Amino acid sequence: MTTDVIALTRRMPDVWSLAAGMMAGGPEAHVSSHADGAVLRLADAEGRPLASVEAPVLVHTPGEAARLLGPSGAVPGAGPLWWTEVRAATGARGGDRLAGVIASRLVAQLGGAVWPRSAAVDAYGETVTDVVPTAGQATEHPAVDVLTGKAAVVVQDRPVICLTAWLSDAFRAAASGERALQIVTPPGARLTLPVRTALTGIPNRWVVQDGEGGYYDGLSGSELRWQPGADGHFAATGNLVPAFVRGTPAEQADGTDGTRAAATAGAEGAEDDGYTPGRQLVLSLRVRHAADRDLVLGGALEDVWQHVTGAPPAGWGTAEPAALRWSRHELTDFARERAPEPTWLVVVGHPDRPGIATLRVSRTGEGVEEDVTAAFGFPYDADLPIGGLPELSARLVTRHGLVTSLVQQRVARTDLSVPARFEVPAQPLAFVLGSAEVREIGITHARRPPLPEAPRQLGPMAAAGFHYPLGEGGWEALEGLIGYLRPDRANRTRGTHQAGGA
Structure with a gap:
């Protein structure tokens, strides 16, 4: 098993501090660069890997270390921090101590903390020369064991x-x-x-x-x-x-x-780690824009976030931790540089307003599409902000080019993490159809679904969308609605939209 150790520092690990850390392997160890310089690998004289160090990431988003590492990931002081991952090689006996020494050397020079705290080494000046790699298979990828x-x-x-x-x-x-x-x-x-x-x-x-x-x-x-x-x-x-x-x-x-x-176990009541389940509000949506040089992405997601939490997202990135402060313009520039290849991103909220989303931007024959899945956590006894969903849906249709949207709620952890245990499946609350889909289906057909409650028209007749409340009907009502609106898509509804969980 590998051992992951993270150096959380206030100052940037430069070439010299990284070199000092890698020298913990002793004079016989060799350092090589992989993944276009993003990973440094420490190996013994025979080329067998001992440990890998990933390129440092500057995390501007507040609360990200604590979200991913727990309370022990909080580093005293305000402002951004550098996140440097050290990974001991699979099967390398003593590799865990080597990883701890490397991280401890970085923290000693740059200030900060080692995670987990138990991996911190006081005698970080010593070299670890007794690491014994196994004769097993070594892989080229630093994350693959x-x-x-x-x-x-x-x-x-x-x-x-x-x-x-x-x-x-x-x-x-x-x-x-x-x-x-x-x-x-x-x-x-x-x-x-x-x-x-x-x-x-x-x-x-x-x-x-x-x-x-x-x-x-x-x-x-x-x-x-x-x-x-x-x-x-x-x-x-x-x-x-x-x-x-x-x-x-x-x-x-x-x-x-x-x-x-x-x-x-634990489908009801408190989790094994003492965390009491709360509720989650999950929104899945697709928006489509004309391919325009002045297009700024992320507007629909920001509108959703503002409606649910009262604030915009806190940060975004191409991986976790989401290292960059929220900026629609910077996000757009990044996606534009990657076009026509698709761009996948993670977006997170402020620590006191749990929220996380995935965003996929892609070019299609019809324009530029954004596929969003956003989840927000609430205490179990808190009211979910669902009363204003029709108004939010109207903005998504009239301002952001909404194609479809599904709103769900579920009983699950407030911190939005997924445990290895059964969780109550999500229940759909509402489905929204954008104006382009309504035009394709026909407005007369779209306004008369087989639901107890009539849909709400969103926008003017010439560019109308519809908000369909599902009431107590749950998945059966949604499948019936999709079967009525788009029979060709009915069989894929639950598998496509249902929120994750055991």
């Missing part, structure tokens, strides 16, 4: 698994190599929304160790085992590839259906 022909396995030992730059790159590398990405965590670990979204769909998996030598899927509760032939046909072609797969009921020693009790 085991690489096979069909699976890339990442072992994470942190309490909150976030979509760091190198984990995001591991997802891309696995996809380009037609491999599944499987994240293995200890019991009690949680995912951020971006990681949970990235893991959507088999063969990607969240593999949780049950503490008794077994494994289960953190999103479904199904028991998993390590075996060749992960997708059921590799053995026939002679490619025996290890990967985690779902065990069949016949293979369960206790005769159950393969769902782990650990994954279903």
